[in-house]
Amino acid sequence: MSQLSADIPLNHHQLEILKLFTREMEETDLIEIKRLIVNYLANKITNMADEIWEANNWTDNDMEELLKSHKRRPYNPKN
Numbered sequence: 747m748s749q750l751s752a753d754i755p756l757n758h759h760q761l762e763i764l765k766l767f768t769r770e771m772e773e774t775d776l777i778e779i780k781r782l783i784v785n786y787l788a789n790k791i792t793n794m795a796d797e798i799w800e801a802n803n804w805t806d807n808d809m810e811e812l813l814k815s816h817k818r819r820p821y822n823p824k825n
Contacts, residue, residue, distance in 0.1 A: 756764070766779075802808075
């Protein structure tokens with residue numbers, strides 16, 4: 747894991763999370779906490795995607811067309 751720079755101050759939310767880890771804990775507890783955070787973020791992203799899907803009235807056919815399209819910008823190594 748990369749080292750965090752000491753130049754970047756932690757915000758209030760990050761400090762609150764660090765307070766959770768002031769006590770010794772089992773490795774299994776740490777793994778479960780990581781799993782909870784990942785699941786929370788995955789659910790949040792899924793909900794955001796669902797909102798966009800509904801706002802645009804997209805259908806499964808729209809998604810199939812999007813998957814088949816090639817709308818990528820051409821590669822330009824000078825950019």
